[in-house]
Amino acid sequence: MKRSVFLACFFVAAFALSAQPRRVAVLAVNDMHAALTQMPKLKFLADSLRGEYPDLLLLSAGDNTTGNPCNDRSREHPTPMTYLMNRLLFDASALGNHEFDRGVDHLVEEMRVASFPYIVSNLPMLGFAPDSLEMLAKECYSRLFRRSYYGYRIALIGLTVDALPAEEAFASMPIKRIRAKNDLVILLSHAGFETDTLVARQYAGQIDLIVGGHNHLNLPHGWQRDSTALVVQNDDCLRHATLVVFRKTADGWQHTLQQFALDRFPSDKPFADYVAALDRDLGFEQVVACLDQTMTGKRQLGEMECKSFLQATQADVALLNIGAIRVDSLLSGRQTLGDILQVDPFDDEVVTVDIDSSQLPKLVASCQRSDRGREPVVVGQTVGKGKISLVTTSYVADYLRAYGLDFKPTGMRNQTLLADYFARLFPCR
Numbered sequence: 001m002k003r004s005v006f007l008a009c010f011f012v013a014a015f016a017l018s019a020q021p022r023r024v025a026v027l028a029v030n031d032m033h034a035a036l037t038q039m040p041k042l043k044f045l046a047d048s049l050r051g052e053y054p055d056l057l058l059l060s061a062g063d064n065t066t067g068n069p070c071n072d073r074s075r076e077h078p079t080p081m082t083y084l085m086n087r088l089l090f091d092a093s094a095l096g097n098h099e100f101d102r103g104v105d106h107l108v109e110e111m112r113v114a115s116f117p118y119i120v121s122n123l124p125m126l127g128f129a130p131d132s133l134e135m136l137a138k139e140c141y142s143r144l145f146r147r148s149y150y151g152y153r154i155a156l157i158g159l160t161v162d163a164l165p166a167e168e169a170f171a172s173m174p175i176k177r178i179r180a181k182n183d184l185v186i187l188l189s190h191a192g193f194e195t196d197t198l199v200a201r202q203y204a205g206q207i208d209l210i211v212g213g214h215n216h217l218n219l220p221h222g223w224q225r226d227s228t229a230l231v232v233q234n235d236d237c238l239r240h241a242t243l244v245v246f247r248k249t250a251d252g253w254q255h256t257l258q259q260f261a262l263d264r265f266p267s268d269k270p271f272a273d274y275v276a277a278l279d280r281d282l283g284f285e286q287v288v289a290c291l292d293q294t295m296t297g298k299r300q301l302g303e304m305e306c307k308s309f310l311q312a313t314q315a316d317v318a319l320l321n322i323g324a325i326r327v328d329s330l331l332s333g334r335q336t337l338g339d340i341l342q343v344d345p346f347d348d349e350v351v352t353v354d355i356d357s358s359q360l361p362k363l364v365a366s367c368q369r370s371d372r373g374r375e376p377v378v379v380g381q382t383v384g385k386g387k388i389s390l391v392t393t394s395y396v397a398d399y400l401r402a403y404g405l406d407f408k409p410t411g412m413r414n415q416t417l418l419a420d421y422f423a424r425l426f427p428c429r
């Protein structure tokens with residue numbers, strides 16, 4: 001009996017080897033930004049696809065984190081996002097700029113408990129101390145990762161943003177040789193669409209697929225010219241995911257592409273229950289304010305945040321990058337703590353500095369440059385003043401340090417100030 005079971009297993013294994021499917025399926029996402037409430041839908045989609053493609057490759061182009069306080073304030077390792085990515089059986093991720101938001105130590109801890117590798121081939125990143133990147137290098141990331149897929153050899157390489165140019169990174173790991181030794185070469189890139197298309201052209205015939213991110217660009221049909229790699233990208237926050245199926249033919253690999261809108265899918269129940277419990281556990285479901293009217297526009301919400309800084313610090317002027325504001329409106333009615341925290345999901349310290357009022361335009365312009373040219377929010381009084389005090393976030397202050405300014409910590413967090421301000425201004429009766 002035992003022998004026949006053994007033989008049956010042997011034959012199944014032998015059959016599996018000989019019946020190598022002539023296809024490789026990849027499900028690509030990017031810039032998930034801790035969209036915890038979409039993860040149950042992604043789980044449902046991935047499970048459904050695994051019915052047809054049991055060895056589905058699930059890949060992220062980075063910026064997995066920052067966007068939901070349930071995740072971004074979590075003191076646990078893994079954070080909820082990494083925990084769900086582990087359970088979803090992610091195969092690999094690129095390293096996004098937001099992976100660094102809570103510092104290198106936090107990132108290293110997250111990488112230790114992630115069951116998938118972070119892949120990046122072009123460190124060092126700009127603006128990071130070499131010793132912290134060395135620690136990162138020692139601990140966690142891979143420059144090249146190989147994965148076997150029913151006997152096909154898949155090579156994964158990675159790029160991140162604000163780091164070495166691709167050609168410099170690839171000079172020490174020749175793509176041609178990697179291509180020769182593998183059946184498919186996939187680049188996970190958080191370097192942005194422009195870089196992705198340049199790399200696709202420069203390494204035509206050597207890279208097959210670029211899973212791109214960082215621009216939050218939606219490419220429902222991907223991007224490809226002649227024999228370049230196929231570039232895919234899905235806006236952000238798990239609104240979409242792209243399935244690419246490569247088929248082996250006599251002429252090499254051919255592919256088909258399909259983009260899915262995740263809102264059309266039901267939620268995986270255990271995942272949905274886990275996410276709902278997070279909200280409850282952290283008190284994010286607690287109602288903190290009641291709005292009489294809908295508050296529309298990022299600028300108006302940014303002004304609210306600036307006013308909360310002014311009220312708490314008594315500074316003259318508040319400055320905030322508009323990119324910090326991540327929702328377009330707050331609908332009238334009850335606002336939970338979770339709703340308010342999502343207005344600006346970046347948990348930063350509020351800092352102040354004394355400046356001469358004539359310096360302000362230069363600082364505002366610098367903030368604008370660092371925020372992709374978007375005009376920042378400025379609230380306060382400067383008319384007729386010499387010395388003024390400026391309040392902003394530690395994030396903006398990092399960009400303004402080049403001016404030799406001595407920012408003072410206040411010990412207060414921006415998200416807490418905003419929630420308190422709403423609670424005071426719009427109490428529920």
Ligand SMILES: [Zn+2]
Pocket residue numbers: 063096097098190213214215
């Ligand atoms: Zn990014």
